[in-house]
Amino acid sequence: MTATAGHHPWFGSYLPDRPGPALVREVLVEEMRDLGFHEGLVSARPLLVPPGSAAELYGAAARLLDLLRRALLASGPTARHRMAALGVDESLHPLFVDARLEERYCGCMARPDAVIGADGPRFLEFNVGGAVGGAVHTHMMTRAWRRVYGGAPPFDGPSLFGARRRLFAAVGEELRLPPAVALLGTVRDLPGVGSARYFDVEVDHLRRHGFRAEFFEPEELDRAYDPTGGFRFPLGLRHFTVTEWREHGIDLAPVRRALDAGCLFLAPQTAFLISNKKVLGWVSEGLPWMTGADRALVRRYLPWTRVVRDRRVGWRGREHDLGELLLRRRACFVLKKAVGMCGDGVLLGPSTDPAVWERAVGRALREEDSIAQEYVEAGRCATEVTDGTGSGTRPATIAPLLGPYVVAGRPAGCLVRYFASGESGIVSMYGHGALINVLVAAG
Template sequence: MTAHHPWFGTDELPPPARIGPEELRRTFVHAMRDVGFDGGQVATRPLTVPAASAAELYSASARLLALLRKALLAAGPGRAERMAALAVDETLHPLFTDDFTEERHCACMARPDAVIGPDGPRFLEVNVGGAVGGAVHTHVLTRTWRRLHADGGRVPFRGHSLFAERRRLFEAVCAELGAERGVALLGTVRDLPGVQGTRYFDLEVEHLRRHGFAAEFFEPEDLHHGHGPDGRFRYPVGLRHFTVAEWRHHGIDLAPVRRALDSGCLLLAPQTAYLVSNKKVLGWVSEGRPWMTGAEREFVHRYLPWTRVTGDRAVVWRGRRYGLGELLLRRRESFVLKKAVGMCGDGVLLGPSTAPGVWADAVGRAVREEDSVAQEYVEPGRCASGLTDGTEAGTRSTTIAPLLGPYIVAGRPAGCLVRYFASGESGIVSMYGHGALINVLVGS
């Protein structure tokens, strides 16, 4: 049996009282209806860790996000120089606003991905922006667990509210703009596998309205309805729930978005967020930048696996000098290759589980194209979990290798998504295309 990592603690929260597996599964299937959720198996309890472990995960996430922002902004005095440093396709970044807004808000919301390595959290990447997946799932799962475990008003864990933290961000930005509290959610159901209606967006709209905001969801083709008689956009702040690449894939015209920006809507997170999330920036801070302090370098060494931007160049790994391509070929089982821009596990190859020939071809391409990062592989630590298919016979304790996704909004903890395979295996863990189950992490 695989040992459980001590970071996760030893106190297992019991399943909710007075509710059997059939009702538990039915409760989550109903709560998560039409937001993209496979309810064939559900967790029997949230992943509960010691308060100190949860605090470490969130504080390290916020600090790493701030460091990546610093590294991106230091790469050049403006957007053109920063895009050149990253060698990105400028056509994928057409929605910039003014420099002050871009720099101020580019790291306002993010979800790192982390595993628990031998010494604790190790961050594999940092997804930055309003379109980061799993946010609604995290909010609904956390809220549902809180309701199920409530006992006389007391809940035996601390779970952060992602919607509440985003609401506080929107409120602060509206106040800074001197505007009435109003938020437009801009996205499309076409981006959400298995989703038919707009409930995924409506849940947050309803939350904002309950707290005194004017709020509305817009599909891109309906965005013109957001403009008032004077031509100004009626909502001062928007949640940018899309990426340019996805919308171009769907054939969606970005001109209405540009018009909303030019007519007074500040979309969060702004375009620069998608430069901060480029994995090359992660490689920069892993390798070290001249301006980094000793404390910053120590922090990176502690929490970030060895990560390097691919190219035909020399690197130092574990005290020895190698050509990067040579190192990756000789030590395939020790590394992961990732495209610098990608999501949902696309463009990721795990050396330990990739055939040598496939790996060699990918390494050669990555070195030539210089569009990826190589990262030292971290085997995820394991912890206890419970699963049920809604029957007594199908309810069991198990061991999983979770991928943790702590949300950070305006520097504050905002909930934590957990993705894992029911089998306990590790690998490329994604809700979309890889069959991962989801839960949330809470602090005891």
């Protein structure tokens, strides 16, 4: 494969037969209805990359996730010690279960965010847990492209719902539990989502494959108990974060009761500690127990990342005062809150006003709640979009943010977010005007 001029060779140049834009829009709109999908401008084809590129992306994601999990667990013998090492508020993590289950399953599902840098993938952060955004969109958009292209290869790749179903089956077999899963979440968390279909499509998938499954809003958990007081679902999908539910005024006591009654919601509370970006800083800087292979993995796939506090750091072969370095070389860095979602608490040095940047660096040094990360310019590739006006498709050069899902250590589909204008920057599922797509290995 060859790359189009100006486009990164990692993406390749495979183009499938071009389906008609009317068919694409019809199928996408039908599959994505009630999921918060923006219909005004949509991808006209999936993002297709060489199999070797996809394998590298998924493989690096799984290996880095395992390294981050080990780093978090090594930071202290108990959940309390690990929270202290991260400097987090214990009140934001009230839903721990048995320590063995926490440690066994905390890394069971994740979606990192990656861009394609000058020499391949660079992983900017890891979102770990069942509440990671975009999972339903990824599954349904993958299903839409299968319909558009008739289900033939390469559109027969990983199914995210299938991967989660196999995870539930494996955990159930390991713990000797019946095949019954409760999906716990709320549409209040999901901008633009108008119905429970967001959850019901996965419930239907599980039921078709022999599971007893049901979706519950938090106030409905009492329905999950049988007449004897037992909880009818031994496993669950934890599709929420404590922070968001507290912002909605949602009482967590019913969740605590369900946990105490024996339901294991995946991924458990410890997953959110792995998501803390300080863990990324720890492994980037290096930990005493890391092997040569661990360090090589980090050098290859992680940008330089450090926990922000008043100290000296090594960068590009020299020692620097961290605060002075961030102020002097603003255009080289990104500043991120250690805990945050959807791009909140992120400042890109190259596009941030110097005065704003200086105040943010000062605050981060005082609060010690942030990381600094070397800025990686995202590589470009070609795609096509259609706006539904009947004028067909138009080409676009984009800088995609890739979100490869890893479930039980295996590939489970890949979310793609991008600006149709081709600009790079802060991209999230909500609030920044990005389009979504999925990545497919082809060629």
